[in-house]
Structures are given as C-alpha cells and as structure tokens.
Amino acid sequence: MQDDRSKLARRDIGWSDPLATQGSYPSGNGEWTASRVHEMHLMDYVIVIRKHLALSLTFLLTLVSVVAIATYKMKPVYVASAQVEIDRNDSSFLPFQNGQADPYLYDTGNYIETQAKVLMSDTLALETIKSLKLWNYPEFRCSPKEIAVLDQVSDPGQQLLKRPPILDAFLGDLSVSRIPNSNLLQVSFQSEDPQLAAMVVNKHLQNFIDLDYRTRYESAKRASDWLEEQMNDFKTRVEKSEDARLAYERNNQIWTVSEGQDLATQKLADLNKQLTQAQAMRMNDEASYVMVKDGQLDALPQIQQNVVIQNLIQQQNRLQDEYAAGLNKYGPNYPTVQHIRAQMKAVDDSLAKEKQGVAQEIVTEYRTAEQREQLLKNALTQQEQSASEQSQKMVQYNILKREAETDKQLYDSLLEKLKEAGLSAGLHSSNLRIVDPAMVPPTPARPQKARDISLAIIVGLVGGIGLAFFREYLDNTVKTPDDIEALTHLPSLAIVPSLSGNNGHLRPARMLKGSEATTGRGGGQRVALISHEQPQSQIAEAFRALRTSLLLSRADQPPQVILVTSALPKEGKTTAAVNLAVTLAQLGDRTLLIDADLRRPGIARLLGMGGTIHTGLSSYLAGACDLEGCTYPYPGVPELGVIPAGPIPPNPADLLSSQRLVDAIELLRGQYKFVVIDSPPIMLATDAAILSTWSDGVLLVARSGETPKGAFSRAQELLASVKCRLLGVVLNAVNTSAPDYYYRYYPYYGEYYGTEGGDSGGDAKHTN
Numbered sequence: 001m002q003d004d005r006s007k008l009a010r011r012d013i014g015w016s017d018p019l020a021t022q023g024s025y026p027s028g029n030g031e032w033t034a035s036r037v038h039e040m041h042l043m044d045y046v047i048v049i050r051k052h053l054a055l056s057l058t059f060l061l062t063l064v065s066v067v068a069i070a071t072y073k074m075k076p077v078y079v080a081s082a083q084v085e086i087d088r089n090d091s092s093f094l095p096f097q098n099g100q101a102d103p104y105l106y107d108t109g110n111y112i113e114t115q116a117k118v119l120m121s122d123t124l125a126l127e128t129i130k131s132l133k134l135w136n137y138p139e140f141r142c143s144p145k146e147i148a149v150l151d152q153v154s155d156p157g158q159q160l161l162k163r164p165p166i167l168d169a170f171l172g173d174l175s176v177s178r179i180p181n182s183n184l185l186q187v188s189f190q191s192e193d194p195q196l197a198a199m200v201v202n203k204h205l206q207n208f209i210d211l212d213y214r215t216r217y218e219s220a221k222r223a224s225d226w227l228e229e230q231m232n233d234f235k236t237r238v239e240k241s242e243d244a245r246l247a248y249e250r251n252n253q254i255w256t257v258s259e260g261q262d263l264a265t266q267k268l269a270d271l272n273k274q275l276t277q278a279q280a281m282r283m284n285d286e287a288s289y290v291m292v293k294d295g296q297l298d299a300l301p302q303i304q305q306n307v308v309i310q311n312l313i314q315q316q317n318r319l320q321d322e323y324a325a326g327l328n329k330y331g332p333n334y335p336t337v338q339h340i341r342a343q344m345k346a347v348d349d350s351l352a353k354e355k356q357g358v359a360q361e362i363v364t365e366y367r368t369a370e371q372r373e374q375l376l377k378n379a380l381t382q383q384e385q386s387a388s389e390q391s392q393k394m395v396q397y398n399i400l401k402r403e404a405e406t407d408k409q410l411y412d413s414l415l416e417k418l419k420e421a422g423l424s425a426g427l428h429s430s431n432l433r434i435v436d437p438a439m440v441p442p443t444p445a446r447p448q449k450a451r452d453i454s455l456a457i458i459v460g461l462v463g464g465i466g467l468a469f470f471r472e473y474l475d476n477t478v479k480t481p482d483d484i485e486a487l488t489h490l491p492s493l494a495i496v497p498s499l500s501g502n503n504g505h506l507r508p509a510r511m512l513k514g515s516e517a518t519t520g521r522g523g524g525q526r527v528a529l530i531s532h533e534q535p536q537s538q539i540a541e542a543f544r545a546l547r548t549s550l551l552l553s554r555a556d557q558p559p560q561v562i563l564v565t566s567a568l569p570k571e572g573k574t575t576a577a578v579n580l581a582v583t584l585a586q587l588g589d590r591t592l593l594i595d596a597d598l599r600r601p602g603i604a605r606l607l608g609m610g611g612t613i614h615t616g617l618s619s620y621l622a623g624a625c626d627l628e629g630c631t632y633p634y635p636g637v638p639e640l641g642v643i644p645a646g647p648i649p650p651n652p653a654d655l656l657s658s659q660r661l662v663d664a665i666e667l668l669r670g671q672y673k674f675v676v677i678d679s680p681p682i683m684l685a686t687d688a689a690i691l692s693t694w695s696d697g698v699l700l701v702a703r704s705g706e707t708p709k710g711a712f713s714r715a716q717e718l719l720a721s722v723k724c725r726l727l728g729v730v731l732n733a734v735n736t737s738a739p740d741y742y743y744r745y746y747p748y749y750g751e752y753y754g755t756e757g758g759d760s761g762g763d764a765k766h767t768n
Helices: 002-015 042-051 053-073 108-119 122-132 144-153 165-173 194-251 263-293 307-329 335-426 449-474 481-488 527-533 538-553 573-585 617-621 652-656 659-671 687-692 709-721 739-753 760-767
Strands: 024-026 032-034 078-086 174-178 184-191 256-258 432-436 492-497 561-566 591-595 640-643 674-678 697-703 726-734
Touching (some): 042 053, 042 449, 078 108, 108 174, 122 194, 165 174, 165 184, 194 432, 307 335, 481 492, 481 709, 481 726, 492 538, 527 573, 538 726, 561 573, 561 659, 561 709, 573 591, 573 697, 617 652, 617 659, 652 687, 659 674, 687 709, 709 726
Parallel strands (some): 591 640, 591 674, 697 726
Antiparallel strands (some): 024 032, 078 432
C-alpha cells in the first residue's frame, strides 16, 4: 500500500498543475521556503494596462467623442495679427532731466510691457470701439442705452457706474504679446468675421500711435509753459547773485591766481617749499660743522676734495721721504738735510693754515644756513596767519561764486529746454512704428479639428493609462501567487481556477462561493464534489495538485490532521476543505471531513446531507452522543466520512476548547489516515486559532481579487502567533483569463493542458 502511494505521488508530480506550486518548493526538512522575489519589469506594466483596457478605452473614446463633437459644433474663429515696434523713449523736456540719466528708460523690458498694458487699456479700447462703431456688428450687439453710456465715457466729468459689456467682449478678443528677444509687440484680434478682425487690429494700432502723439504734444506743451514761467524768475536771480559776488570780491581785495587758488595761498606754498629746502641745507652743513667741532678735519669731504690741500699733502709726503733718505745717508747736521727739514716745516704750516680756512668756511656756512632757516620759519608763520584770514573770506566768496554759477547754469539749461520744448511741441515724432499691418486671415485659427482630435487622443491615452494604474493602485486584494509570497512568504500550494460554464467560458463571480456551490446551481454543477464528478476539469486537477503538495511536504510523515480556514467569509474555504477530503479519499485512504464551523456550518448543505442528519460535532462536544453517532459515510465517495456541525450552539468557542475535542482528535488519528477540519474565518472568531493548536498543519484559503492584502497578512500573523504550522495557501477563484495571471502563467498552463479536460483525464482515472 505504501509503495502504491509513492508511485501515485510520483505520478501526481508528473501531471500536477504547474501553477499550483509556482513560487514555492519543499526544502530538505519538509518545510516550505519562499522562492524568487518578483521584480517589476516592462511586462508588468503591460499587464496592468491590459487588465484595465476597458476602462482606458472608455476614457479615450469618451474624451475623443466629446472633443470631436465640440470641435465640429464650434463656429470658426479668425485671428488677425500685426506687429508694432517699440523703441526706447528718449524725450526729455523738464530741467535737470537727462534722457540717459533715468534708469527706467534703460529698462526696455518694463517699458515694452507698459506699452502692452496701454494697448489693453480701457481708454484705448473704448476709442477703437467708437471709431469703428462695433455695436453695429453681430458679435458686439448692444442696446441703445449702452451706446449712450459709451458716449459719456470720453467726458471726464461723467462717472461710469456700470462697466459696458461690449468693453469686456472687445478686450476678451484682443491679445497683446511680446516677441521674445526683440522690441516688437504682436497685437491680435479674433472674430468670426476675418475682415473685421484685420480692421480692428489696424484701427487699434492707429489709435495707439495717435494717443502717443497726443501724449507727447501735451507733455511738451505743459513743459514749455512751465519753463517760460521759470525763465523770468531765474533771470532775476542770476543778476542778483552775480552782483553780490563782484561786490564782495572788491570789498575784500580777493585776487585769484588760478581756478581755486588765491595769492595768499600761493605765497604760503612757496614759503613752505623754501623752508623745506633751507632745512635740508642746514642739516647738511650741520653735519660738517659737528665734525669741525670734534676736530675731525681730515674726514671732512671739503678737505678731501680741496686740490691745494691734496697737493700740500703730496709735497709733505715727498719731503718726508727725502728727509728720511738724507738723514740715513748724511746725518742731521748735513746742510741738505737741514734745508729739507726747513721745507717740511713750511709745508706743514701751509697745510695747517689751509685746513683752518676750510673749517672756518664750514662754520660760516652753517651759521648762515641756520639764520636763513629761522627767517623762513618766521615768514611762514606770518603767512599762515594771513592765509587763514584769507581762507575765511574765501568761504563766503566761494559760496557767492557757486550760487552765481549755479543760477547761470540753471538759466542756460532752462533756455535750452525751452527751445527744445517749443521744437517738440511742433513735431509729430514717435517711437512707435507699425512693422507689419494686419491682413485678412484666409483660414480660421480655430477650431483646428485635426490638432484638437490628435491632442484628445494623446490626452485620452495618457489619462486612460493613468486611470488604469490608479485603479490598480486602489486594488488592495490578493490576486496572484506573487502577491502571496510578497506578503507572507508562504507557498501557493494550489491555484484553483474559476468555474467554467457549459460553453467553456469562465464565470469568476461564481467560483467556490459557499452560498452558490450547491447541487443544481452554476449550470447544474456541484462545486463541492467537482473533484469527484468532473475529474478531468482544471478545478479537480488543482485540488489533486494540493493533495500532492501536502503529501510531499513531509514525505516520511505527511500531515494527518489538516485545518482549513480563511481570513474572511465567502472565500471558498468550505468547498476547498470538501474537495481536499474527496481527493485524499480517492487515494483509497480513510478520510474524515469535520465541519468545525459551529457558527455558520455548510458542509452538510454542500454535500446534500442536510435533511438526513440530526447530530454532529456540537452534539458530541455537548455530550449528547459519541463519535460514531455523529459520523456519517458519504455514499458517493468511498473511504470518505463526514462529521457535520450539528445544531448551532450558543457558545462555539467554549465547546471547541473542551477536552472532548482533544480526545476526539486523538481517537480519530487512529481510525483515519487523514482528517480535514473546516473552521470559521480566523479574522471573525477565535475558533480557528483554537483548532490550529491540535492540527498538524493549517491551510489558509484566499480568494483571488477579493481577499484584502491587509486581512490576509493579519490572518497569517494570527496563525503565527499561536505557533501553528502553516502548510501554505490555496489561491481560490483565480480568473486564468485575467491579464495579470494569463501573461505570467498561461503559456505554461496552455502548453500542458491545451484545452480543458485534455490529457489530465487519463491521469485522473488512473489515480482513482
């Protein structure tokens, strides 16, 4: 029997659904380990778009349809444009104003922007409206009362209480923009009449230039009148200031040598220069004088540079040599020697006399230099006093002089500006020039049907893709085995596809929901026994793959008591438990299916046994019967026994925590090869946590596309907190035609199975 089961297990591996074990594998010790971590790549983004293709296409078609309808219903609008050049305004009429001194005039950008605002001003717009009588055109129709209001706008004494609607309509169609990197403004006007558009632009620009003419003329005229008034006042001021300066100069005898310098100041500078030179000469003579006083005559430069003294020294040296030679040869009394001695005395006297004369001359020069320095100091002191008095007088003189010069300059400037103002008032010069006048546009500017529809298609594509990714972002449910591995690192032991209809098309909404998996529902199929009644179906193959995974999880000792639960209701846990028990019983081993969901039992109803049984697990736990009294064989599947839930008790958790349940499980281990227990959802009750402690392993069922990731993770954490053994996850109701599943797994699935009910049928029969 054990050998046959091993062969059968190997055969199960050969034909089991590769999707059932995708992303997990058994380790050497029988524990499941997580495989690769899914990395995002281009195909994942394609899958998201394909999954929500209907939403994207709906958004695209809706947007394109709306834009197309609006474009074709829109009236054609023509736009006429003209370009005007704005040069820098250098006009200057007022005194003290220079065309190059005002920084505003150098800010060309601000000046051009100012002119653009003038072009969009209400005053200029009203003038154009009145010039062309635009109220006669259909686009600008207005009542006679509004026309009368427009006539009052030009009167400054009138106060306009209400803004004319035609003004807003005109400015709404007018646009002014600056051409980059130039002094050009582009003026455009849109209208349903192309000729009116061109006519409005040209007239508006002409009014703009005329307004500039009038502004310049009025400014020049006002400046000329003001200057003429100021001229008379400044003429009198110039005469008075000049007379005051001349009178002060004569009374104080102020004579100037050059600009900014008088005689006293010049004389003071000369004395200061002479004193400096005298001090230098005195210090030079003082050095020689000190050497004379110290008796250092031979070191004096005057001695060393005196020709007479140098000749006498040479003669003295020569006579000393001759005397020494004669003395050695003839002795001191020889006449020639005595004559030489007399000559030496005469030379010594002459040399001393000459040196004394030079020393006396140095002393005389030093006394003279010292006396001259003192005289210059006295003269400089007197001159400083005189210059100080003169400087005090020059302060007032300079004030009078500057006042006279300033008045004269102002007078000359006013006279010049007066002539310029008179000339400017008579000229019609302007810094505005129309470069390109507006022409009648041949084609409408909008709507541009091709462009608008193309943009709508682009925006629709981008928006549709964005909606697809946003909807995918909002979808927080478990859908694929990769999601299970990423959340809990648990293996996907089986992937149960959605139930197919009679025509072979998938019906994902009706797969393995306990409320609908009954006899006769879903096109006459009983989902609870689909592994028995349709062994060639993909669903039956998925549960056989689950059976194989459980048997191989520990090849030496597979789990005997298996608890099946889920995070939330209606995830197909009951149907998964029934089909797992059926596939285990098909191996020929005694298998027991226990309905431990004492709150909302469903196994008896799924198997069609609801009307034939009256006792169950609750009856046994309450002591109303023994295990044999509440165990029923299922006629359709040999070796399969069923313990239904029985009457619903008021305290299910207390009953499941009793010792009778522990004793029952120990007793059943000896009677059955496998025991499959269906429990309530673990997020809603503690029953599953209680039962997991007495089980060999727990299967967690998740419904693809409906089980929230948070609930699924929380369920795994709750089971891990009671230290139960998690065997893996059954991913239920998988829509194999969904893009996020199809493009990742279907190529393998399709290659193996071809069509539903293909080659697996033979293996199924062989297994049974």
